[in-house]
Amino acid sequence: MAYGHKTPYQARMRAHIVLHAARGRSNASIARQTGLHLDTVRKWRGRFAEDGMPALADRRRPGRPPSFTALQAAQVKALACQLPAETGAPLSRWSCPELAREAMARGITPPVPASTVRRWLGQDALKPWQHRSWIFVTDPAFRPKAQQVLDLYARTRDGVPLGENEYVISADEKTSIQARCRCHPTLAPTRPGPCA
Structure with missing residues (x-):
């Protein structure tokens, strides 16, 4: 890990800390040689001493708990798949802000930002504001x-x-790459010879 060309920088520095510690160097000496803060050296050296190599990986971070459930997201997606006229909304097509308002009005979700609705729809490539007849x-x-x-x-x-x-x-016709008549006549090949 310490000398791998494709090793991420953080993993490489942690490996260097462990290698210096194995050579009997102090935390202060390792911090000076690696250019890291003393607390960083102490932290990674201690983790390695407790749990070995697996301890050099980042710990899983819980992050912020989700504000909306998977069921709420699925219900908003189902709503987006219906025409607004079927639901009684006076619209011809849904937009993300309108879907957010409708989901809140129906009690599906608490107030939800339009950007969150857009992200949910993007997960399944849903675009209710577009209509193509071939879909049906x-x-x-x-x-x-x-x-x-x-x-x-x-x-x-x-x-x-x-x-x-x-x-x-799979051969499909692409825009401007159709088989067309030639615009210019075909010319005979030139005879190879010395350059003039």
């Missing part, structure tokens, strides 16, 4: 068609796994 599938044969494509992505065909030499290639 009307083709009755959609499931069997989609099943074939999804099976190929899972590397199976009719329930049989694909072999090692079998590949799935």
Whole structure:
């Protein structure tokens, strides 16, 4: 750890403290040599003496307890998936501030910031303020068609796994990369020769 090129700086310094301590150096001497504060040297040397190598890792920090439960977040996401007209709200599409207000009005959550609602929706890539008609599938044969494509992505065909030499290639048209007629005539190749 002390000499690894990819070791994070903090882990490297903690390893140096332990190595200097193993050589019998005092805390003050280690602090001078490493440029760390005496209290830092004392802390990591003591932790290593108590618990060994695992003690050099950062301890888990509890952090602030969550203000909202997972159920509340799920209820707000479910609300976002409904059209506002279905819920009686006089809107055509939800926005994060409107969802926060509606969740509070329904008693789903205490006052919740719009940024928190945006983060919850972002976890599942929900954007209720956008509407695309293709999201609402009307083709009755959609499931069997989609099943074939999804099976190929899972590397199976009719329930049989694909072999090692079998590949799935997805070719999709990209913007401005369509097959088009050439704008200029094709020229014959030039004959190789000495540069003039």
